[in-house]
Amino acid sequence: xxxxxxxxxxxxxxxxxxxxxxxxxxxxxxxxxxxxxxxxxxxxxxxxxxxxxxxxxxxxxxxxxxxxxxxxxxxxxxxxxxxxxxxxxxxxxxxxxxxxxxxxxxxxxxxxxxxxxxxxxxxxxxxxxxxxxxxxxxxxxxxxxxxxxxxxxxxxxxxxxxxxxxxxxxxxxxxxxxxxxxxxxxxxxxxxxxxxxxxxxxxxxxxxxxxxxxxxxxxxxxxxxxxxxxxxxxxxxxxxxxxxxxxxxxxxxxxxxxxxxxxxxxxxxxxxxxxxxxxxxxxxxxxxxxxxxxxxxxxxxxxxxxxxxxxxxxxxxxxxxxxxxxxxxxxx
Numbered sequence: 213x214x215x216x217x218x219x220x221x222x223x224x225x226x227x228x229x230x231x232x233x234x235x236x237x238x239x240x241x242x243x244x245x246x247x248x249x250x251x252x253x254x255x256x257x258x259x260x261x262x263x264x265x266x267x268x269x270x271x272x273x274x275x276x277x278x279x280x281x282x283x284x285x286x287x288x289x290x291x292x293x294x295x296x297x298x299x300x301x302x303x304x305x306x307x308x309x310x311x312x313x314x315x316x317x318x319x320x321x322x323x324x325x326x327x328x329x330x331x332x333x334x335x336x337x338x339x340x341x342x343x344x345x346x347x348x349x350x351x352x353x354x355x356x357x358x359x360x361x362x363x364x365x366x367x368x369x370x371x372x373x374x375x376x377x378x379x380x381x382x383x384x385x386x387x388x389x390x391x392x393x394x395x396x397x398x399x400x401x402x403x404x405x406x407x408x409x410x411x412x413x414x415x416x417x418x419x420x421x422x423x424x425x426x427x428x429x430x431x432x433x434x435x436x437x438x439x440x441x442x443x444x445x446x447x448x449x450x451x452x453x454x455x456x457x458x459x460x461x462x463x464x465x466x467x468x469x470x471x472x473x474x475x476x477x478x479x480x481x482x483x484x485x486x487x488x489x490x491x492x493x494x495x496x497x498x499x500x501x502x503x504x505x506x507x508x509x510x511x512x513x514x515x516x517x518x519x520x521x522x523x524x525x526x527x528x529x530x531x532x533x534x535x536x537x538x539x540x541x542x543x544x
Contacts, residue, residue: 258512262544265399274395283469284390284541285364287518292362293372296423298432299353300378305346308434309377313339315417322414322449328485331450335416342379358421361522363387363539368471369423372524374457374478375434376418382478382489383524383533384420385496386456389474390515391542394438394460397475400542401441401456404513405502409441409456414449415486420459420476428466435459438475443498450485454498480531488530500538515541 254262269276320332356378362369368389374382388397401409417437424430437457445453456479465471479499481491503514510517518539525535 261404265403265544268399269395272395277393277464277473279391279464279472285367285469285471287516289364289367289520291520291522293523294360294362296358296360296421297355298358298421300356301353302346302349302351305349305378306343309339309342309346312377312417319414319416319449323485326448326450328450331485331487342377346378359524360421360423363520364469364471365467366426367465367467368461368474369426370476371421372522374418374420376416381418382480383492383528383535384476384478384522385492385533385537386477386479386499387474387537387539388477388542389539390472391544392475393473394458394475396473396542397458398439398441400513401502404511406505406511407443407498407502409443409502412440412442412445414442415440415455415457418457422461424462427463430463433462435462452484453482454495455480455482456499483530489528490530492528492531492533496538500540503540513542513544515543517541
């Protein structure tokens with residue numbers, strides 16, 4: 213009887229050891245895309261890069277923003293599409309349109325010098341038409357409908373398109389979060405990603421609407437483009453290229469689980485002289501691949517990557533957008 217009991221105990225011990233070994237193996241082998249954290253501790257070089265980024269942030273005059281404590285969102289967040297309505301006046305719409313037009317003059321001048329005069333003429337006609345449409349609106353408050361999306365349990369909300377004045381432009385197709393301010397994303401894409409991007413002034417300014425009043429210290433309002441980057445561009449403004457605009461939240465997501473500091477983007481590919489956006493999906497994939505190794509595993513500063521349907525599928529300009537956006541978690 214004693215021998216049988218000892219035999220059972222030995223089997224239990226071996227079973228526990230085997231289970232522990234398997235659990236350890238799974239933990240180390242499981243891809244970072246699922247775990248959402250680096251598989252190994254930071255190396256001295258990675259720590260140096262983080263310190264270098266913090267120094268660059270200070271030198272740029274960017275404040276050291278607080279980070280939320282607690283859990284961050286994981287894949288599978290609920291998505292709610294809604295149409296937000298904001299009250300505006302005709303005078304406000306005209307002022308916004310004039311400001312956008314003035315901000316784009318340098319870009320138009322570059323295009324014209326490089327042979328894109330027909331494009332500039334078309335943009336001028338669009339501006340004049342939009343101005344006439346606004347002037348034809350009634351005086352007093354006007355309700356402007358903005359197709360939007362909420363991701364998570366009352367976590368983050370934003371328009372699922374960019375705008376030029378009150379005219380809908382590009383579908384949003386990438387979201388960065390956790391350490392995802394527009395400044396952080398811009399820095400990472402220029403300095404840390406596998407596929408490097410560069411800042412550019414060759415692009416029209418746009419804006420998105422951020423519904424941030426639900427967060428501590430936040431407010432609802434338009435967020436103008438903060439940065440724009442390009443990749444695989446030629447030597448002149450107007451050459452075909454991958455292009456992305458970045459729009460950051462006003463405050464961090466104070467809910468739990470949290471998106472932290474977050475930004476949205478409109479990744480796309482422009483054709484010659486930027487007469488038309490000729491791709492959305494490959495451009496979106498180009499951004500994702502920038503934050504991954506060639507085998508699809510995350511770079512050392514990247515957590516989980518997942519998709520959600522923003523409800524903005526359709527043909528825009530010269531290409532189809534499937535409505536699904538990539539969410540990319542940035543850790544440092």
